[in-house]
Amino acid sequence: MTETTNKEASTLHRLLEIGKIDEDSMYKKITDYEGAPIDADLIIVDEMSMVDMFLMNCLLKCIYQGTKLILVGDEDQLPSVGPGSVLKDFIHSEEIKTVHLDKIFRQAAKSKIIVNAHRVNEGKFFLSKEEVEEDMEEDFFWINETNQEKMLNEVLSLSSGRLKNYGNYDFFQNIQVLSPTKKGMLGTRELNKSLQEKLNPNIDRKTRKK
Secondary structure, eight states, rough: HHHHSSSSSOOOOTTTTTGGGTTTTTTSSSGOOOOOOOOOOOEEEOOOGOOOHHHHHHHHBBTTTOOEEEEETTTTTOSHHHHOHHHHHHHHHHHHHHOOOOOOTTTGGGGGHHHHHHHTTTTOOOOOOTOOOOOOOOOOOOOOOOOOHHHHHHHHHHTTGGGGSSSSHHHHHHHHOOOSSSSTTTTTHHHHHHHHHHHHHOOOOOOHOO
């Protein structure tokens, strides 16, 4: 951003000098810290969904009256690690002028991932075979399965070779397997064991733990 705009870009923590809070500081936590005043006519905050209520409070305290503040972000992304859904609350309050960018441009429209993400936000199901256009990328696959053993076999099969039909995918370099839970046959613990036995069976687990 600095190279493109010729203006200094930084994280909010560095801008507000929050990193200076340490053992020798009179401030023991961010909630007590007043922040460093920001002398600027315009401030643009990107990835706003990651900003929690404490950081936003600190930012607002440090802005002079008359400074314009532009917040850029996606309320549908994961909320901040800290408390509060600041961006979502701002948007839903309808007290702040908001511009929604919801148009899929030609290049993005070729990706099934992007198109399906928009459909989910609109409460629609994934693209059907009849709705898929010829020039769309093969970057999204929906496998409808409810049996856990079959689902596990699908994951192992995709990870160990099937995806190479759609690109030069190597498991250890290009593939990540995500699971919403730790427990169960499809949880991260059992998946790790099954994937290791399938893809890297010769490694000594005891040595690996060390």
